[in-house]
Amino acid sequence: MMKRKLTWIHVMFIIFLLVGERKTRASEGCHPQDLMGLNAFKAQIHVDTSGRLQKWIGYGCCKWEGVSCSNLTRRVTEVRLPGLLSTSDFILQTEMEGKLSPSITLLTSLEVLDLGGLVSLAGTIPASIGFHLPELRKLYLYGNNLSGTIPESIGKLSKLEELCLHENHLSGQLPWSLGELLNLNRLLMYTNRFSGPIPASLTNLTNLVTLDLHENSFTGHIPEKIGSLQTLEELDLSNNRLSGKLPVSLANLTSISVMYLDTNFLEGEITFPSSYGKMPSLEFLRLSDNHLSGRIPLAFGNLVSLQRVSVANNKLEGAIPSTIGNMLSVTEMYLSGNQLSGQIPKSIGRLSRLLFLSISNNQIQGELPSEMSSLENLQTLDVSFNRLNLSTIPKWLGEMPSLYRIFLAGSGITGSIPEFLQTTPSPIFELDLSENHLTGNIPSWLGSLDRLYSLNLSRNSLVSNIPDTITNLQDLGVLDLHSNRLTGPINQVFNIKSRFQDGSLTYIDLSDNKFSGGIDDIDKGAQTKVQYLNLSHNYLTGKLPVSIGNLNSMRSLDLSYNGLGLNLPVSFANVTFLQRLKLQRNRFIGVIPDGFLKLRKLRELNLSDNLLVGEIPFGKPLSEFPMSSYSGNKGLCGKPLPPCKA
Numbered sequence: 001m002m003k004r005k006l007t008w009i010h011v012m013f014i015i016f017l018l019v020g021e022r023k024t025r026a027s028e029g030c031h032p033q034d035l036m037g038l039n040a041f042k043a044q045i046h047v048d049t050s051g052r053l054q055k056w057i058g059y060g061c062c063k064w065e066g067v068s069c070s071n072l073t074r075r076v077t078e079v080r081l082p083g084l085l086s087t088s089d090f091i092l093q094t095e096m097e098g099k100l101s102p103s104i105t106l107l108t109s110l111e112v113l114d115l116g117g118l119v120s121l122a123g124t125i126p127a128s129i130g131f132h133l134p135e136l137r138k139l140y141l142y143g144n145n146l147s148g149t150i151p152e153s154i155g156k157l158s159k160l161e162e163l164c165l166h167e168n169h170l171s172g173q174l175p176w177s178l179g180e181l182l183n184l185n186r187l188l189m190y191t192n193r194f195s196g197p198i199p200a201s202l203t204n205l206t207n208l209v210t211l212d213l214h215e216n217s218f219t220g221h222i223p224e225k226i227g228s229l230q231t232l233e234e235l236d237l238s239n240n241r242l243s244g245k246l247p248v249s250l251a252n253l254t255s256i257s258v259m260y261l262d263t264n265f266l267e268g269e270i271t272f273p274s275s276y277g278k279m280p281s282l283e284f285l286r287l288s289d290n291h292l293s294g295r296i297p298l299a300f301g302n303l304v305s306l307q308r309v310s311v312a313n314n315k316l317e318g319a320i321p322s323t324i325g326n327m328l329s330v331t332e333m334y335l336s337g338n339q340l341s342g343q344i345p346k347s348i349g350r351l352s353r354l355l356f357l358s359i360s361n362n363q364i365q366g367e368l369p370s371e372m373s374s375l376e377n378l379q380t381l382d383v384s385f386n387r388l389n390l391s392t393i394p395k396w397l398g399e400m401p402s403l404y405r406i407f408l409a410g411s412g413i414t415g416s417i418p419e420f421l422q423t424t425p426s427p428i429f430e431l432d433l434s435e436n437h438l439t440g441n442i443p444s445w446l447g448s449l450d451r452l453y454s455l456n457l458s459r460n461s462l463v464s465n466i467p468d469t470i471t472n473l474q475d476l477g478v479l480d481l482h483s484n485r486l487t488g489p490i491n492q493v494f495n496i497k498s499r500f501q502d503g504s505l506t507y508i509d510l511s512d513n514k515f516s517g518g519i520d521d522i523d524k525g526a527q528t529k530v531q532y533l534n535l536s537h538n539y540l541t542g543k544l545p546v547s548i549g550n551l552n553s554m555r556s557l558d559l560s561y562n563g564l565g566l567n568l569p570v571s572f573a574n575v576t577f578l579q580r581l582k583l584q585r586n587r588f589i590g591v592i593p594d595g596f597l598k599l600r601k602l603r604e605l606n607l608s609d610n611l612l613v614g615e616i617p618f619g620k621p622l623s624e625f626p627m628s629s630y631s632g633n634k635g636l637c638g639k640p641l642p643p644c645k646a
């Protein structure tokens with residue numbers, strides 16, 4: 001009896017539960033198909049560092065974190081689980097490990113799927129996505145470890161507005177020539193897990209506003225009909241392996257605002273805009289690092305909204321069209337690394353908003369047009385390495401109100417460093433006059449350029465000491481004076497009074513000059529952040545200070561071809577980041593300190609042609625360098641040289 005009664009109560013309880021359950025389900029409103037889809041998605045994720053999926057329990061999936069349902073149908077309409085969580089106080093990068101379950105296609109009312117930036121999320125885009133998610137408007141799968149192709153069926157998602165698949169390992173077929181294959185083997189390890197180009201069916205998505213596929217390995221051509229995406233505002237296909245020509249239809253993208261096609265293998269001519277009034281909203285255009293050829297189209301001048309444009313590092317030729325003077329919104333223009341010729345058009349002076357202009361590494365001739373002097377907002381001017389035969393730096397350049405980064409390398413400048421540089425309206429921050437024909441002194445007024453961060457006067461014919469005033473350059477980070485005929489001591493450089501406690505200099509190249517004298521003690525409080533120091537090919541003498549061990553950021557140290565001598569300081573062992581050490585052709589004596597074995601990052605060592613003796617300390621990395629790293633030292637022995645005699 002007892003038993004039966006209990007069972008009765010039990011059954012009642014279960015019925016009660018079921019009814020309650022149904023009520024709960026109805027009120028929480030989770031459709032069983034959605035529930036199944038979400039649970040199957042969760043089951044494929046083994047790690048969720050955000051802890052969100054852990055709380056996905058029970059039946060009321062509409063209340064789960066990251067899930068939203070329609071009030072009317074109670075179907076799941078949004079799944080938003082971005083990896084980057086931000087509140088007003090913090091930003092947290094979370095990760096999901098596991099595979100994207102194809103069961104996500106059970107959520108047939110889904111409008112937004114945001115699984116962006118989950119870092120480790122692997123798997124593929126379900127092939128049938130286009131047949132099952134007809135309501136999808138936003139698909140964010142960027143910043144993951146997804147692979148495979150974009151399925152052809154994506155072209156059926158006719159409501160899709162945003163497709164963001166960037167920074168994954170999605171890739172395409174690789175029609176590489178053998179030569180390129182050899183180069184790419186290394187890359188393929190990470191990326192070549194898929195095949196297939198950007199599907200042409202994408203061009204059927206006539207509601208698309210954003211298409212972001214950058215940093216994947218897509219191959220093949222840009223779909224010919226891309227121009228039919230009349231609502232497209234942002235197109236980013238950069239950093240892929242796309243080839244072929246720019247589709248003519250690009251000119252038909254009437255709503256386009258951002259177009260990044262850079263860093264691919266695109267070729268042929270720039271075909272847009274086709275006429276005036278086309279692409280009226282284009283603001284940001286990057287075509288750089290491709291194989292584009294032909295001229296910069298005259299019609300570029302019609303891009304009246306263009307703010308930033310880069311066509312750098314292509315094979316563009318011919319003159320810069322004077323119509324660029326009509327791009328009145330432009331603030332940054334990158335034309336470097338092409339074969340542009342002719343003169344810089346005078347009309348450039350009309351670009352009153354221009355902040356940045358780089359035309360370096362082309363074949364531009366003639367003078368800089370004086371109209372440029374009216375570029376009152378120009379901050380950076382780089383015309384290095386053209387066929388400019390400037391002789392002198394035009395005086396108006398020193399009067400440009402905003403200019404503070406000046407690159408005039410390889411510009412045929414003769415005479416001495418012009419004095420007007422000390423009175424520029426904006427204090428000079430970067431100055432590159434390298435590879436010219438400058439003669440005379442490094443003037444002592446240089447020390448008054450107290451905002452100077454980078455100074456490159458290398459490859460000229462300067463004859464003088466480094467002026468003592470250089471110690472006033474409290475922001476100096478990069479100093480390159482190599483290949484001149486400079487004389488005297490070098491220690492002023494280490495005594496530059498930086499505004500920072502351990503200095504601001506990271507790069508010093510004084511090589512290939514006629515500097516003499518010794519290397520003084522390098523105080524702990526002085527310039528000790530240096531990463532690159534090259535004093536080779538000078539007449540330096542004396543011993544290396546023990547304090548060389550204070551240069552504990554050093555990556556590359558070259559003191560070769562000098563007259564430095566005595567023992568190698570034991571303190572070298574403290575320069576633990578050292579990757580390259582070149583001391584050949586000096587007069588170092590004594591043994592190689594055992595402490596050199598602590599230089600575990602060392603990849604290049606040359607101690608040849610000195611007077612070193614004794615056994616090379618045995619072990620990594622010292623024993624693994626070639627013999628020529630040690631040759632020409634009569635007293636050295638041990639691996640890699642012949643063994644020492646007992």
Ligand SMILES: *[C@@H]1O[C@H](CO)[C@@H](O)[C@H](O)[C@H]1NC(C)=O
Nearest residue numbers: 068069070071072073074077
């Ligand atoms: C759905 O209901 C919630 C709460 O009643 C309300 O805040 C929300 O605006 C509604 N959403 C729609 C799309 O009607």
Ligand SMILES: *[C@@H]1O[C@H](CO)[C@@H](O)[C@H](O)[C@H]1NC(C)=O
Nearest residue numbers: 119120121122145146147193
């Ligand atoms: C991405 O997936 C590959 C295997 O497909 C795996 O080897 C790699 O570790 C994954 N990367 C991350 C960041 O999870």
Ligand SMILES: *[C@@H]1O[C@H](CO)[C@@H](O)[C@H](O)[C@H]1NC(C)=O
Nearest residue numbers: 152155199200201202203204
């Ligand atoms: C675009 O859609 C039309 C009509 O549905 C279809 O006939 C065509 O094949 C689609 N185009 C592509 C490239 O998939």
Ligand SMILES: *[C@@H]1O[C@H](CO)[C@@H](O)[C@H](O)[C@H]1NC(C)=O
Nearest residue numbers: 225227228248249250251252
């Ligand atoms: C551009 O659009 C025009 C008008 O809509 C159309 O006639 C032309 O064929 C399109 N051109 C391309 C290359 O798609």
Ligand SMILES: *[C@@H]1O[C@H](CO)[C@@H](O)[C@H](O)[C@H]1NC(C)=O
Nearest residue numbers: 387388389390391392412414
């Ligand atoms: C550069 O100009 C100077 C004088 O302005 C001239 O003597 C010289 O021949 C020119 N050099 C080249 C390479 O055109």
Ligand SMILES: *[C@@H]1O[C@H](CO)[C@@H](O)[C@H](O)[C@H]1NC(C)=O
Nearest residue numbers: 409434435456458459478480
């Ligand atoms: C200085 O200019 C030379 C010649 O133009 C160049 O090779 C070198 O890399 C430049 N130095 C730095 C630090 O950029």
Ligand SMILES: *[C@@H]1O[C@H](CO)[C@@H](O)[C@H](O)[C@H]1NC(C)=O
Nearest residue numbers: 482511512534536537556558
């Ligand atoms: C140091 O300068 C010399 C002469 O300018 C150059 O040949 C050498 O490659 C430079 N060393 C390093 C490590 O860059």
Ligand SMILES: *[C@@H]1O[C@H](CO)[C@@H](O)[C@H](O)[C@H]1NC(C)=O
Nearest residue numbers: 546549550570571572573574
């Ligand atoms: C290396 O650095 C440590 C800690 O700064 C210091 O105690 C030691 O004397 C240094 N060694 C040499 C050989 O300079």
Ligand SMILES: *[C@@H]1O[C@H](CO)[C@@H](O)[C@H](O)[C@H]1NC(C)=O
Nearest residue numbers: 584605606607608626628629
């Ligand atoms: C070391 O320098 C000498 C002389 O400059 C050179 O012949 C030799 O090839 C160099 N060895 C290495 C490993 O760099």
